[in-house]
Amino acid sequence: MRVELIKTYKSVHTWTGILAGLFLYIAFVAGALTMFKGPLNQWALQPGTTLPSISIDQYDSLISEVLQAHPEAAKQMTVQLPLAGLQTAPVSWEIEDEETHDHTLWYASFNEKGELITQSFTVSAIGEFVDHLHRTAGIPGGEGHDAFGTYVLGVVAALYFVALISGLIVFLPTWFKDLLVLRKGKNRKRYWLDFHNVLGITSLPFHLIIAFTAFVFAFHDPLYGALRVAVYGDSPMFTRPAPAEVKSFSELVPVTELEAAIQKGEPKFQMAEILYLNLDTRAPRMRVGGIMHGEVVRGAEYGYVLGNPYQREIPYSSFLPSNLNGYSGAVMSFFSLHFGSFGGNAVRWVYFILGIMGALIFLTGNILWIESRRKKRRGQGTLPVQTTSSMVMARLTVGVGLGTILGIAASMLAVKWLPHAQVDIEFWQRAAYYTGFLFALIWAFIRRPMAAARQLLAFCIATIFLIPISSLIKGDLLGAATQVWAVDFVALLIGTSFVLLLVHLRKRQTKIEADSVWSEFVEKPVIESSIQDPLPDTHPQASG
Known part of the structure; x- marks a missing residue:
């Protein structure tokens, strides 16, 4: 490979890495910890922020009593089953103040006598906060998909992908000579370069997947918006069920029957949570999350089933492994590979280690940049x-x-x-x-x-x-x-x-x-750097 081309790729790798490195360090440290988001949330719970757990056969009675006593819960109600990662209370819902638009969370369960108890309190959800740091690098501004930091990290992910490809091209000429080699000695630049390369090469597929999926996740809404305008026009992108009659809450499919209906198509599906939406309207919906050990799933923790909570027949869902086609299979694979939600706890520990390795890649890249500049300026004076x-x-x-x-x-x-x-x-x-x-x-x-x-x-x-x-x-x-x-x-x-x-x-x-x-x-004494400062020479063959 021509020397001039190698130098060009080195420059690209260096500056994309420098621009993206510190943001990615925060994202990778927080991302590694999100592998334990459920345990983090549970670890932070306090006696005053939990209600008693109940047996599975009590859930239908609890849901019915909550909807009768608090019909406002029909708009959006979450049911946490015994397998759920966070055991705050079996049922929760949110109320929005029409004047201030403040949101208040309410929780419900049964006491020892089987009586309905409700309480409003705030749960720290430290796991969600760490996940927010992972998605935004801690950059303030906005929430959820509209967080400013999410878009910044989307741009950073693109730079990150370029840095990975250019770094791989730079490493190719000495692939067999320097693969997994870690040389200690007086040449600190050589040591940090070897360490940086070992970390990068051993986890390269992981980083390529993370870079690509992080970009897609960050610009998910703008991409769909552009697709809706350019391709679909006035036609809907997704087929929605026709409006039905408003049903009585008593007609909700019982929890145990719901799981049995899902398991007819997905025997591995173990129900963990149910999200009910708009139960008192003509368009009621539910999203059922379940644990599926060893399967590729859409969510960070669960596979999902979407449907009508008043219908016992579970419709076709592209979110389930048994219903995957080419497109939905690729999409689900991207989600699962990014979240590490396949393979159970063993894969989560592997992803934790890979996340820490990723953070070290960016730290070693910065140190290598510093050491390269020091080498070029040696001998310019006695001080x-x-x-x-x-x-x-x-x-x-x-x-x-x-x-x-x-x-x-x-x-x-x-x-x-x-x-x-x-x-x-x-x-x-x-x-x-x-x-x-x-x-x-x-x-x-x-x-x-x-x-x-x-x-x-x-x-x-x-x-x-x-x-x-x-x-x-x-x-x-x-x-x-x-x-x-x-x-x-x-x-x-x-x-x-x-x-x-x-x-x-x-x-x-x-x-x-x-x-x-x-x-x-x-x-x-400080020598001021300028735009004309020489770029660091990070190629293994040029190291002294």
Whole structure:
């Protein structure tokens, strides 16, 4: 391959990676943790924010009594069955204030005497908050599909895809020579390049899938909008059932019969939740979510069935594995591959590891960029010198890298200790995250990069180990009471890794070269970077 072409692809890989790296780091760390979204939500529950669970044969009576006592629940009501990931209450619904448009969540269950009890409270849903960070990189503005950060990450995903392809092309000439090679020695640039390549090559298919699907998810609504205008015109994109007569709530298909009807076509389907919509109108709907072990499914946790809650005959659904065709099969595969929702807990742990590896790819890419610039500027004077861009990148790498971890850990502690019934817990979990993140970012710009890294690591270690300590104090260490052992286990795993990293950094403190941005010397003369600065040479063959 021509040298000029290799240099072009190196430039593309470098700058797309630099522009996208820090956003993707946040998305990958949060994405790895969303593999345990259900346990996270359950871990954060408090006695005042749960109602008693009930047996499966009580659900029909509970649904009937809720609709009779609170007919407003017919607009949108969620039923959480025993297999659901979050056991807050068997039934919940939302009421919107017509004047303020504020939403209030209500929950219902039976007490020990079999009497209906209802209560309004706020659940932290820390798992959903971490998922929001994953989809937006923590960029404020908007909610759901309209969140500003979602569109930013869509653009970032496109850059990410370009960086992957260009990086692969750059690596191809030395594929057999450098594949899975990790060379330690005095040449730090070579070491970081090898580490970066090993991480990237071993998880390349995963990253290609994530990059493509993240772009499609981010621009899902605009793409469908353009398709509706350009292709369908006045014709509907989706066929909707004809309006029917308004039914009595007593005619709802019983829960047990509903599952049996679905299992005629999908024997593996284990019902976990039901979402009822518009039960008192001529267009009632339901969405049934179920666990399907080992199957490719549409959702992050469940496969879904859509239908009419008053009809025992379950209609054809392209969301079910048995009904897949070429198009729906491809779409469902993309969803499942992005969410890691196939293969059960084993695949979730694999995706967690791949997510952490992805975050490390972006960190090593930044370090490699810094080391490449240092090598090019060596010998320009007797004093160690740094470019402004190298110092800023080092500080951003430290601040964003550790600030993301510190912020998430602080948010988890906030929802564990603050009384959900007395405070706006959703506000405080956001406030805790941004406080931790911004503190780390500011601290990284106040202190020298390596000093800031060690000090912030100590902050992170203390905060992370408070998570299992909080579980111990609350009486559910490693999920003894709530079966959410994965949360405490991951906290212990990350905390221990950070301890080892801190020990390593202290050992290397005296071995860092004086011309490195990681040096502990006082501030040096700074060479201002400019647009004409040479691009870093990251090709293995050019390394000294």
